[in-house]
Amino acid sequence: MKEFAYERPTDVRDALIAADGGGRYLGGGTNLVDLMKEGVEAPTRLVDVRRLPLAGVSEAPDGGLVIGATTTNSDLAAHPEVRRRYPALSQAVLAGASGQLRNMATVGGNLLQRTRCAYFATQMCNKRVPGTGCPAIAGEHHNHAILGWTPSCVATHPSDMAVAMLAFDAVVRYETLDGPGEIPLADFYPPVGDTPHRETALPPGALITAVALPGSAVSPRSRYRKVRERASYAFATVSVAAGLDLDAGSVRIALGGVASRPWRARTAEAFLLEAPLTPEAFRAAADAELAAAEPLPGNAYKVRLAGNLIETVLKELRP
Numbered sequence: 488m489k490e491f492a493y494e495r496p497t498d499v500r501d502a503l504i505a506a507d508g509g510g511r512y513l514g515g516g517t518n519l520v521d522l523m524k525e526g527v528e529a530p531t532r533l534v535d536v537r538r539l540p541l542a543g544v545s546e547a548p549d550g551g552l553v554i555g556a557t558t559t560n561s562d563l564a565a566h567p568e569v570r571r572r573y574p575a576l577s578q579a580v581l582a583g584a585s586g587q588l589r590n591m592a593t594v595g596g597n598l599l600q601r602t603r604c605a606y607f608a609t610q611m612c613n614k615r616v617p618g619t620g621c622p623a624i625a626g627e628h629h630n631h632a633i634l635g636w637t638p639s640c641v642a643t644h645p646s647d648m649a650v651a652m653l654a655f656d657a658v659v660r661y662e663t664l665d666g667p668g669e670i671p672l673a674d675f676y677p678p679v680g681d682t683p684h685r686e687t688a689l690p691p692g693a694l695i696t697a698v699a700l701p702g703s704a705v706s707p708r709s710r711y712r713k714v715r716e717r718a719s720y721a722f723a724t725v726s727v728a729a730g731l732d733l734d735a736g737s738v739r740i741a742l743g744g745v746a747s748r749p750w751r752a753r754t755a756e757a758f759l760l761e762a763p764l765t766p767e768a769f770r771a772a773a774d775a776e777l778a779a780a781e782p783l784p785g786n787a788y789k790v791r792l793a794g795n796l797i798e799t800v801l802k803e804l805r806p
């Protein structure tokens with residue numbers, strides 16, 4: 488690991504100033520520090536955000552919740568209002584990592600964790616250095632993307648939390664030295680295109696301060712299901728966050744483990760707006776969404792898996 492400076496500000500503006508010119512924010516360090524040890528990341532200054540007044544979950548005027556960026560994954564998952572109003576979010580967070588990691592990991596860091604593509608951690612590739620190629624496409628890709636990928640990169644985004652947040656139209660709030668801003672989570676991760684190294688729409692130096700979850704009639708009746716290669720302590724092979732409000736005929740579906748970003752299943756949602764919410768319609772909606780899938784030889788199993796999981800979760804949500 489290379490030498491780096493370390494700062495621990497207690498004020499947001501001091502943090503922005505400290506990070507200006509190439510410093511990196513440090514949340515729980517559960518991803519960034521690993522990547523520094525592996526030589527993938529080499530920041531010269533770390534700005535620890537855990538003493539900033541950004542932890543906690545508060546009520547929003549629209550009936551939603553505002554989740555502070557330094558709230559730990561454990562505190563988020565255990566919060567009574569998150570469990571009551573957004574159960575899929577609590578379940579998604581608890582499906583990730585381990586108890587020890589969730590105690591350290593923060594909301595901001597979870598959104599910005601980097602892909603678990605094994606090549607990314609061990610050798611140069613387009614995501615690390617543009618133009619160096621993508622060894623995964625002709626190589627080992629059994630857990631890579633089936634939707635929205637390009638020949639530049641076929642990696643998936645690893646966050647469980649972000650999948651549930653996407654289903655409920657979360658908005659990421661941030662601060663920069665030029666002032667505050669916000670980005671809907673749906674626009675937070677740009678399509679991979681030919682720039683897989685550009686992973687978010689955040690301006691340079693931006694500090695994530697919170698994630699706002701709008702009030703929602705559908706979110707209290709929601710669920711997160713994750714298929715993985717081990718029963719715990721493993722990233723998603725495929726995951727589904729879904730919510731169903733039969734009275735309003737409203738449905739939300741987001742997928743994890745299938746694309747370079749959490750994937751909102753808008754085709755399936757649109758299909759179900761026009762159909763009775765029956766098991767047959769759930770299957771047809773899943774098939775409609777996955778008609779766009781372009782699997783590689785090693786990950787074609789994910790298409791069927793994702794379809795089955797969408798159908799299963801929606802059936803579970805139907806009384």
Ligand SMILES: Cc1cc2nc3c(=O)[nH]c(=O)nc-3n(C[C@H](O)[C@H](O)[C@H](O)COP(=O)(O)OP(=O)(O)OC[C@H]3O[C@@H](n4cnc5c(N)ncnc54)[C@H](O)[C@@H]3O)c2cc1C
Nearest residue numbers: 514515516517518519583584593595596597599646647695
């Ligand atoms: C063994 C293992 C298993 C795991 N399994 C899962 C899993 O199944 N599902 C899952 O979702 N995750 C999993 N994780 C990932 C874990 O959840 C993330 O490492 C964690 O959420 C990152 O949070 P952090 O606060 O530690 O981030 P850090 O490592 O501190 O930071 C990550 C990135 O976010 C940036 N950052 C942090 N805070 C801010 C902020 N406020 N504003 C701007 N930038 C910021 C940092 O600069 C860095 O680039 C696993 C991790 C490990 C090590």
Ligand code: SF4
Nearest residue numbers: 604612621640641642
């Ligand atoms: S899939 Fe993306 S991260 Fe993995 S080797 Fe290819 S370019 Fe790199």
